Amino acid sequence: MADEEKEIRMAFFIPLIILNLFMLIISVFFFFLFIKSKAFNNYQCYNIIFFSLIILLDCFVRIIPFSDDNPDSLSIWEYFQAFLLTFFDKAILATITTQTILFYLGVIHTKKYYDNDKLSFYISFAINTTACLVLTILYIIFGGIHQASHRRYFYSNHSTFKDISDIIFNSVYLVPNLYCSSVLVIFLYKKLKEVKEGLIEDCDYKHHFKRTLIMAILNIITFLESYLIIFGVLGGEKNDIIYLSTLLLISLFHCGNKIIIKETMRILCIEKYKQKYGDDDESGRRNTYSE
DSSP, X not given: OHHHHHHHHHHHHHHHHHHHHHHHHHHHHHHHHHHHOGGGXXXXXXXXXXXXXHHXXXXXXXXXXXXXXXXXXXXXHHHHHHHHHHHHHHHHHHHHHHHHHHHHHHHHSHHHHHHSHHHXXXXXXXXXXXXXXXXXXXXXXXXXXXXXTTOSSOEEOOOHHXXXXXXXXXXXXXHHHHHHHHHHHHHHHHHHHXXXXXXXXXXXXXXXXXXXXXXXXXXXXXXXXXHHHHTTSSOTHHHHHHHHHHHHHHHHHHHTXXXXXXXXXXXXXXXXHHHHHOSOOGGGSOOOSXX
């Protein structure tokens, strides 16, 4: 039976490593692209840069063997790994919600948002970081850490306090996420109808509507998955597989952005870029991430 369990864990462990490495590659590429190109010089993009950095560090920390193989005591490095992974999981939910809110403000309250985009970004960043840090510290102090039998990394222990706090945390971020996503989908759907009726000029509303709908679905899946983990419906090897697969889908979603594709061509395929877009100056490119 022990050999059979070991084989099952190894069967899950191999795809987990592959997923982690794939996520690492995508995150490094995103981080490089956002830093390299001035086309992403706005606060919605800064939020995505932060998200990419979280994914990069999260995947990197998961595949590093922090364990010292001493079952009688826990090292500071094992606590450090548990702290980082717990913090990153919270920060992921907070960041995708912030991105939805910023997108909502940019589309629905455009002038007011761009008059205060810097302030909006820093306030949300400060709130998110503080909330995630405080919760993570409390989880580690009062609940401790553990290394699950199927995992190669340490994480904060489950406890009644943690479960209740997780539910509150998730709900606080889920409500504005659902609200902003719903308003955006309804708004863009109305714009599509107005375009069909010839009332307004088409500003690629169909594309924006599809991306907004996909973004909303991915966000809902991420939060749903988090709730299932809290209530113990998801666990073991399948938990990590589903978790990383969801993050992969979100990253691939960002890969489908028109600006990402265009800037990738400009940096890596210069001749093809010139053939398709000409010699347009970098300062003239549209400075937005909503495409």
